[in-house]
Amino acid sequence: MANPIEVLLKEKRTFKPPKAFAAHAVAQPRIYKDATNPVRFWEKEARALDWFKPWRKALEWKPPYAKWFVGGKLNVSYNCLDRHVAGPRRTKAALIWEGEPGDTRTLTYWDLYREVNRFAAALRQQGVRKGARVTIYLPMVPEAAIAMLACTRIGAPHNVVFGGFSPDALRERIRDSESRVLVTADGGYRRGGVVPLKKNADEALLECPTVKTVVVLKRTGQEVPMQRGRDVWWDEFVKEAAAFCKPEPMDAEDLLYLLYTSGSTGKPKGIIHTTGGYLTGVTATTRYVFDLHEGDTFWCTADVGWVTGHSYVVYGPLANGATTLMYEGAPNWPEPDRFWRIVAKYGVTVLYTAPTAIRAFMKWGPEWPKKHDLRSLRLLGTVGEPINPEAWIWYHEIIGGKRCPIVDTWWQTETGGIMITPLPGAIPTKPGSATLPFFGVVPEVVDDQGNPVPRNSGGKLVIRKPWPNMLRGIWGDPQRYKEVYWREIKGAYFTGDGCRQDKDGYFWIVGRIDDVLNVAGHRIGTAEVESALVSNPNVAEAAVVGRPDELKGQALVAFVTLKSGIKAQPELRDELRRHVAKEIGPVAKPDDIRFAEALPKTRSGKIMRRLLKQIAAGTEIKGDTTTLEDFNVLARLSQSEE
Numbered sequence: 001m002a003n004p005i006e007v008l009l010k011e012k013r014t015f016k017p018p019k020a021f022a023a024h025a026v027a028q029p030r031i032y033k034d035a036t037n038p039v040r041f042w043e044k045e046a047r048a049l050d051w052f053k054p055w056r057k058a059l060e061w062k063p064p065y066a067k068w069f070v071g072g073k074l075n076v077s078y079n080c081l082d083r084h085v086a087g088p089r090r091t092k093a094a095l096i097w098e099g100e101p102g103d104t105r106t107l108t109y110w111d112l113y114r115e116v117n118r119f120a121a122a123l124r125q126q127g128v129r130k131g132a133r134v135t136i137y138l139p140m141v142p143e144a145a146i147a148m149l150a151c152t153r154i155g156a157p158h159n160v161v162f163g164g165f166s167p168d169a170l171r172e173r174i175r176d177s178e179s180r181v182l183v184t185a186d187g188g189y190r191r192g193g194v195v196p197l198k199k200n201a202d203e204a205l206l207e208c209p210t211v212k213t214v215v216v217l218k219r220t221g222q223e224v225p226m227q228r229g230r231d232v233w234w235d236e237f238v239k240e241a242a243a244f245c246k247p248e249p250m251d252a253e254d255l256l257y258l259l260y261t262s263g264s265t266g267k268p269k270g271i272i273h274t275t276g277g278y279l280t281g282v283t284a285t286t287r288y289v290f291d292l293h294e295g296d297t298f299w300c301t302a303d304v305g306w307v308t309g310h311s312y313v314v315y316g317p318l319a320n321g322a323t324t325l326m327y328e329g330a331p332n333w334p335e336p337d338r339f340w341r342i343v344a345k346y347g348v349t350v351l352y353t354a355p356t357a358i359r360a361f362m363k364w365g366p367e368w369p370k371k372h373d374l375r376s377l378r379l380l381g382t383v384g385e386p387i388n389p390e391a392w393i394w395y396h397e398i399i400g401g402k403r404c405p406i407v408d409t410w411w412q413t414e415t416g417g418i419m420i421t422p423l424p425g426a427i428p429t430k431p432g433s434a435t436l437p438f439f440g441v442v443p444e445v446v447d448d449q450g451n452p453v454p455r456n457s458g459g460k461l462v463i464r465k466p467w468p469n470m471l472r473g474i475w476g477d478p479q480r481y482k483e484v485y486w487r488e489i490k491g492a493y494f495t496g497d498g499c500r501q502d503k504d505g506y507f508w509i510v511g512r513i514d515d516v517l518n519v520a521g522h523r524i525g526t527a528e529v530e531s532a533l534v535s536n537p538n539v540a541e542a543a544v545v546g547r548p549d550e551l552k553g554q555a556l557v558a559f560v561t562l563k564s565g566i567k568a569q570p571e572l573r574d575e576l577r578r579h580v581a582k583e584i585g586p587v588a589k590p591d592d593i594r595f596a597e598a599l600p601k602t603r604s605g606k607i608m609r610r611l612l613k614q615i616a617a618g619t620e621i622k623g624d625t626t627t628l629e630d631f632n633v634l635a636r637l638s639q640s641e642e
Contacts, residue, residue: 010584011389014428015396017405021378025425027288032426035439042068042440042468045284046276049074049319050083052249055276059466064486064493065473066466067253068277075247076256076279077120077153080318081113082247093323096297096346097142100189100329107142109321112149115142118238120150121245126213126237128181130155130248133258135179135211137161137170137201139188140328143217143234144304145314147183148257152275155248157255159270162305163188163195164602167203169268173260174208176270176475182208185217186224191330198224252276258475259307261413269484270475271307273416279319281417281469285438286316289407289421290350291379299325300352300383301339307413308383312352316417331357336364337371344372351399352381356541356606358391363540363563366398374399379424381407384606386509388531392431410434410509412495414485416469419443420507432531433506441467443507445499450489453500458510458525461499462492498525515609517546517554524556524588532583533558533590536576538566543599543607544590547616557616558590559599568595592616 017025035041043058046069055072084090094109107115128134134156138144144160151158159177161170174182184201187194198216202225205211216226217234226233250256256275260268286292290312298317302308304326317324325346331339339361343351361369380400387395387408396406405424411417419441420434429435437443445459446452453459470493474481488494498510510516510525517524526544533542541561549555560576562568573593581589600608614620 011430011432013389013393014430015405016428017425018403021291021405022425024293025423026291026293027423027426029426031288031423031439032436038440038442038465038467042280042284046072046280046468049079049276049279049283055252061466063491064482066277066470068274068466068468069252069280072252072276073249074252074276074279075153075155075250076275076315076319077116077149078247079279079283080149080152080315081109081116084109084318084321085113089321092321093297094318095142095145096323096325098325098327098342098346099141100192100327100333105142112142112146112318114243115146116149116153117243117245118241119146120153121243122238122241123150123156123181124154124245125241126181128154128156130250131255132156132181133159133177133179134181134183135159135161135170135174135177137163137165137182137184137197138217138304139163139185139195139197139219140303140326141185141188141217141219142326143183143185145318145326148304148310148314149318150245152256153245153247155250155254157257159258159260160305160310161260162303163197164190164303164305165200167200170200171204171207172268173270174204174211176260176268177258178210179208180210181213181215182211183215183217185219186222187220189220189329191333194220194222202227250275253472257310259310259413269477269480271413272472272475273469274472277468277470278416279315281467282311282316283319285418285421286312286322287320288423289409289418289438290352290381291424292317292320292322292350294321296349297323297325297346297376298350298352299327299343299346299348300381301327301331301354301357302352302383307416308352311417312383331360332364335368336361337368340369340372340374343374343377347376349376350379350381351377352383354384355382355387355391356384356601358382358387358395359534359541361399362391362394363561365564366394369398374401377401377404379407380404381409383409383411386410386434386511386527386531387432388527388534389431390531390535396431405429408432408434410497410507414471415463415467416471419463419467420509430502430506433502433508435506437507441465443499444492445501445507446489446492450492455501455503455505458498458500460489460513461495461497461507461509462489463495464492515545517556519546519554519556519587526556528584529556529558529580529588529590532580532588533560533576535583536579538562538572539576540564541599543609543612545609545613545616547592547613547618549591555591556588557592557594557612559594559596559612561596561599 053073055069060067300312410420422435442465511527546554
């Protein structure tokens with residue numbers, strides 16, 4: 001690497017696990033010594049599942065392709081349901097659900113088992129066989145999990161499409177996966193309005209000849225057109241279905257699901273995840289990382305349309321026999337305390353959410369969580385992007401009452417499950433660091449040639465050895481798989497992220513390599529500048545992007561959202577530039593600070609930096625904007641003064 005990524009953030013605070021928590025933690029410190037052989041560790045974890053046929057070989061590795069638990073046969077639905085209903089968990093709450101309007105349902109393991117069997121039997125009756133793809137386009141309702149599990153029961157790979165996606169995005173994913181069945185709803189609720197899912201689906205299906213059956217759930221009760229011979233209401237679809245559907249024995253390497261991840265340009269990539277390795281990985285990480293005990297109520301706030309929802313709303317918790325919670329709507333509807341109202345109402349013990357959401361909670365103010373009794377919480381988690389130390393501390397103090405450990409997890413759609421994470425009872429945590437790799441995961445920070453960089457130097461994050469729940473390829477495009485993930489650093493999986501490892505071996509993600517800017521010969525990770533800005537008491541959220549600059553190569557442009565009650569004034573711009581210089585150095589001072597009421601985000605909460613780059617450069621807004629949560633944000637930013 002000609003110029004290494006410069007490490008500017010200096011965070012020295014550490015937090016030891018509370019003694020009472022550590023004493024009863026699932027993961028004890030000694031486990032790090034017990035898990036030094038990755039393959040042996042993963043074999044032990046795989047044995048915690050029920051297999052119809054044992055594997056003959058744990059791992060076959062022919063870079064860049066891995067096969068795990070070769071020859072073994074199992075079924076995901078069986079592991080998530082059948083083995084629990086055969087014992088005392090039969091009457092335990094498997095899924096607690098709350099809709100945005102306030103309607104609620106609780107399904108026991110027996111309830112969920114019954115519903116999954118009926119829907120699986122109906123799919124089989126419709127001619128859906130092992131290997132046939134099914135697309136699911138639903139709101140966050142129990143039927144989304146039921147449809148996913150029903151697909152796994154009969155060996156039909158599912159392709160879940162986020163309910164906020166446009167007809168064009170849905171069409172692309174149906175066509176690429178060649179799905180023959182679409183499962184959708186009349187609509188879903190979002191911020192008091194109705195998302196027209198059936199209308200979107202009908203528009204998408206105008207160019208999807210492979211789809212022969214559309215199953216429609218009645219969620220909102222609005223009138224929607226139903227095409228004769230193709231469309232069928234969910235209740236009608238399952239009315240004559242058998243009460244039991246025999247689970248299909250699946251080879252460990254059989255396709256479990258496709259999940260499409262879209263870059264800033266180009267065709268979405270259909271990430272391939274297979275059965276045995278994926279289930280082993282998410283079952284183990286759920287148990288150890290979230291310290292799952294029998295009485296826990298676990299709430300991962302992600303939508304099932306994203307990999308986080310697959311792994312830590314549905315499969316990980318249910319394979320462990322846990323109680324998982326689902327919520328349909330927005331965190332601030334009808335008021336900014338909706339999340340805390342839910343935590344208090346259901347006695348949530350483990351909460352897993354995104355740093356973007358935490359920064360929004362900070363902006364809305366601590367008075368909202370303080371209205372509710374959050375003492376049921378005992379563990380907090382974050383996912384989706386690096387969490388800045390200031391947000392970490394707020395989460396720890398205001399939500400966790402200074403008593404809850406925080407697991408700051410790093411992973412990707414492609415990795416299938418958590419890769420770098422604290423184990424809450426086993427190691428101290430540092431605000432902003434994902435800490436240490438999970439057992440059997442071998443990450444490394446390297447330069448452009450693939451050589452390890454010294455501690456506290458920035459570089460590219462790669463994974464050196466295969467892990468069970470890793471992606472097995474890109475659907476229909478093996479060449480793209482090799483080029484995107486394996487060409488950059490020979491013999492290693494390239495994550496696309498910049499990172500550093502500190503003197504204690506802890507990993508600090510500094511953001512996407514694409515977001516590392518070359519400013520006057522210095523390679524600066526934008527995540528560190530954003531973190532410095534948010535550490536100012538006036539700032540709720542910040543996004544930093546680069547714009548072309550004749551002198552420096554790139555100039556730093558910061559979009560800043562202020563906390564409630566703080567006015568955007570010219571003097572504050574100067575104060576924030578001085579603050580960044582003091583916190584991490586003059587080289588990182590933003591050249592331009594623009595105040596914004598809000599930042600452009602997807603409905604999953606991710607800031608759309610691609611759009612901010614175009615605004616900063618003064619160019620025309622291009623590319624897909626259909627996943628924007630609020631289109632007015634973009635209009636206001638485009639009109640704002642520089």
